[in-house]
Amino acid sequence: MKEKVSILNVVKFGGAYAAFVIGSGFATGQEILQFFTCHGIFSIGSILISLAIFAIFASVVMGTGYVNRDNKDFKPYQYFCGKYLGKAYDVVTPICLFLMFVVMISGAGATLNEYYGLNVHIGSIIMVALVLIAFLCGLEKLVDIVGLIGPVILVFAIVVGIITLTKSVGNISEMSKQISSLNIIKSSNNWIISGILYGSYNIALGAVFVASIAKDANSKKEAMLGGAFGGIALMLSALVMNLALLSKATEIYELAIPTLYFAKSISNVLGVVFSIILFCGIFSTAAPGFWTIMDSVSNNILKGNKLKTNICAVATGVLSLAGGVLPFQELISIVYPYTGYLGIVLFVCVVFKLIKSKKNKDDKQKLNKVV
Template identity: 25%
Template sequence: MTRTELRLALQIAFTYIGTVVGAGFASGQEILQFFTMLGPYAYPGILLAVFLFGWIGIKILLLGRKLEAESYRELTAYLFGPRIAGTIDTFMMVMLFFVTVAMLAGVGALFEEQLRISFQIGVLLTMVLTFLTILRGMKGIMLANSIIVPIMLAVTLTIFAKSFLQSDHLPNLHTIQNVAPWRWITSAISYAALNLGLAVSVLVPLGGEIKSARALKIGGLLGAAGLGLMLLGAQYAMSTRLPGILEFEVPMGFLASTFNPLMKALFTVALFGEIYSTLIANVYGLGSQLASPRRPVQGYLVTILILTAAFFVAQVGFSNIVQYLYPIFGNLSFLLLLVLLWPRRKLKN
């Protein structure tokens, strides 16, 4: 493997991780809802989700490369045909919009709970930064993730290590609610489906831009492995503070605040980066569906409209969006996974 391919693989991995981890993942709310509530069954659930991230993520990247796609519209047209593709595209745009709302609500909660700054001010500042990044297109997204993701990995693993070394707080291995023994399987599939459904908006055009199949495969594997490390570390850390951690909008923020001021500050920076990385991916994916890449002025106006609409809807609160909408989107995205895995004719190179 050449040095150029390795650099590309790392950029792909960082972009993959940055697209998946967002307000729900980074704050701990997603992990709490999909895994932590399952007690000891959380760990096999996480491993199954990571396997799906690696397997299906690589398939999406390679399909994007073969289709030479500029947006996920080419992928849905290929998978579902022109008649059904329009309906699928509409569903994905609705999903991307509401997850964009969740990202903005999450950053508002972060500013309010951790920095004691107004919810609205935090959201508006993030909207401006998002717009400036999207002006640079896919290169801007890859550059932003190459900076943010290593910080996110370091902070999450540090929280895990500190939680592991605290002998006065042991992991809670009991389920928080009555669940069926097989629930970890459906929860893992639903979680992977939700996040892969969202990641399609970036992974498809990313695959279309990268010519090296080897870099795409290794990048997909590294991305899945990084997500696995972060999921396992965050899950263990939160399980040591159950059930009290359920009271917080940003449970991982509460964990960081129990260590020392420096750790709390680092977590706040990392969490903001995680939300921001997913936000730019979602807005970019949504904008690429509504405006042609060849008409940049139209794209800028669409981006402003998306962010403005999301700002107003975000006032409903972050945990409400994660609790009620994310499972619905996960179940609907399961259809996309089934179609991706269905045997199909080979594309011409």
């Protein structure tokens, strides 16, 4: 029987996954600058490495989430990593997610400050309020919201990147030679490691949310296609933005939000629109990340008590504001690369589980033929 696949759902699930990854680092261009652009022309190789990691991980985890959609006790980390390592991830992941959430809050403050000159606390407070509202609305509405935001941000980023490239594509070769002399914060001095770390840190914290996305899919195939689409679309967007950043490297390498600089350079109206899109991009990662934190706390500590979970959510949001005043660029350079090492272990576990499952399936098919 042919598995039912809705293109609209594939785009929605892929968009929700991409939106989870985008966040303040990607949308502002700061992540792309620190992980890819800093390596010059070799950044293209880094992006292809990350693309493979994203597509494989999201496809496998979404497919697994669909298969286990009716299992309320399904724990993605324990399923892929085993009981003991999985439990370790269940404990460490909420902590890392909170640190990532702090980066999102800092990025929200930096965005409104850099474009509108508002106090950094204003953007941070607005973002925390929006995330709390989204959390109280529940996961289903959250997936619908970020699933819509994701594709919009990707399309907008690609358009801004392409327009910038049409004006400065001839600079890429020269900028590639000069890039090593610029004082850019790097996630790693090696382009291969940067590609692995970028893909890995983004998947390290998303297994629970990514698996949850697929529960509303019509089939396993639809869920897996959604994951693959999200990973590929995300990194193609990153490739365009990376080339744009590389073409303007000497102008943007010290900016907190280089993508906003591109939009403003094209037109003031586009700058205003992009600042709003940027803010939505930050929300699209902050909200799912926050949901994952509170889901873990609720299930493992508060035993599903809704009132206590909501009180804890408000307290966590307020606490994040304290960390959100820290410098945006420095937060990315510290939090993200170290989280990447957690992701490398997780990715190895996912691939191993995939190979093992395929082997068991092949063995079963051979046995059935013999019988």
